[in-house]
Amino acid sequence: MVDYTGIGSFELSPPLDLSHHYSDVTKQRVASKVKQFYKYFTIPGIGNLAGGLPNPHYFPFDTLEARSALPNRFKPTPNHPVDPPSTASKHKDAYLNDPTPTRVLVPHESKEPNLLHRIDLNTALQYGTAQGYPPLYGFIREFALTRMHPNIPYKDGGEVILTSGSTDGFAKTIECMTNPWIPGKPIADREGLLCEEFAYMNAIQTARPRGMNIVPIAMDEEGMLAHGHARSLYNVMSRWDVERDGGKRPHIMYTVTMGQNPTSGLLSVKRRKEIYEVCQKYDVLIVEDDPYFYIQFPHAANDFAQKHRNGELVSINHFAESNLNYQTSLAVPVRGSTVDSFGNVYATTRMRRGKSSGSEFLDSLVPSYLSLDVDGRVIRLDTFSKTIAPGCRLGWITAQPRIVERILRITETSTQQPSGFVQSLVAEMLIGPDNADQHKSSKGGEKAAAGFKMDGWIRWLEGLRGNYERRMRVMTEILEEGKTVALSSPAPAQSSKVRQGPRAGRRYNRVDPIVASCSHSRSSAPVPRTSSSSDLEFDDDAFEVLHKTQIYDFNPPMAGMFAWVKVFLDTHPVASSKSISHEQLSHAFWILQTKKPYLVLTAPGTIFAPTDKIREEKAWQYFRLCFAAIDEKDVKTMTERFVRASHDFWELNEKEIQELLDEDQDGAFAERFGDLRVQEEAKWSFSPLMC
16 A cells, blocks of 8 residues: 655665676776866865866957847647647747847856856866766756656665767766677677667667677557567566577666657656566666657647547556646655554555656656666666757766766766867856846847746746647648548449449549648549539549558657658558569658659658568568658648658559669669759758657
């Protein structure tokens, strides 16, 4: 029974010691001898003759300056169910709330005496501690531990360290926790990486060169499955065989749980608990990569499902309450002892309710694995790539302090802290100067930069979620309307009123208004002329029996930036051909999308397959469409182009499909692709592979 009553002397337990998972090199690392001096640099009046630091007066930059948005630039969407917007935006600024910029300036030298709060080029461009630039580190630490994850359930909570983005954070985590393996070594020494059966391949490509055994786990619309499937996490781990499965049982998992890349699934708290329990049983570390945490819209996805899918929810695990506060609904375990009436002392555990983040927006988001992490086995990767810009190359790791300390040792002798230019500019934008008046601009009436502050930063995240949610709604409505195509078929033998037309099996353009609006018919059959519902004129040679065929499907995204579309290529008229495989058919469809008049670039599912087996068995059926990368006004146009290409592809015969494949093989496609990228760049759904 869960007891939420008084906890007396009960307290959180410390995290487990997981040092047995450290790599051989990690166990040998010691603190940098050079970095140990840095703590003495802050002693007032100290004459520093020890550090090999260049003189900051010789830095060629006097200031670092930029114009930035105000926190309320974009309109947020509600945190609870809403109807879709009644009209689409007519230009990219349709959802601007306040386009006014502000001036951000990092001075060469600040008058702030406290180095933990001082933001200037003298300190930012100098050698620094590997943990991160102190003012920015302090802001991120407060945000992570008190606002994002206020209920980490182990004693003293987590710790953070800044990284050069999530890829850097994952590379250091893998180095910290795994040993390399090469063929020829005992197979029992080979370490494994658990991941979703469709995964972000930069992470997989980080692990694979180290000789790691990539172990994919089955998924559903939410994400990874704990039970109920032959390839569920529990079944894979419980039935592990070293020789058959290619190495020792994995002790580390890589997972994207919010807006899973590429499927856009959102893992529920219920599923997280199930997976966490399996990880406890088999002592697995969870590396949670979460660039899309703030871009959750499960209620919008549910609205879509109820409107278009006969009320069937995307996942029943998310919506017990429409206005759920996830943080205060958490049950945080606290351990202690009780004394019975005979004086006997018993160890026991009670549960207390979680604390609010102080933000309705953050409280409405499905929480991280950190909120369940009683053992301290979660290593979370965050990034500014989706909230500020990918080029910042700036992020952070949140984990139990002993793990962060080991990653700190790796950072000291590798990348050191992220770029001082980036850290200082981001810190100035978020925190603001020690005296806003000193940085007032007289140019253009720009407002003084007071800094976002914590509440402003959260408001900025709300606005981003709002803009991406509106784009998602536009894309999914068009995809839903266009997922069927009207095809002709031979007339029934018993019918005397119709006969087979000259292009039976082809699409008929006038049957479905959506088909007509999104595509051009390739059929040469005359169109029946209608003057009323009962007045039809037929060309007997052109009359066809029509039927609708669904050619693709998708789950409405619950988070993230993508629509994951499954194309039913196995039902294509050419699918039964012995000379064209399903993978080739998929590739031909992708090539067609890039040709005029479609000119749309999507990410084929094969690039997200972590193993050859998954690529051959199922990945060829999928395409990932990103609604984030292009201007808002282009989301409708680009999605309609994809629908149009889908419909037209169903008209191609075997010869035409083979011509597309031949075009790719002889190099003409690559040359044309390069030309189009330069000439038509603004029209493309650009860089779908890097998101």
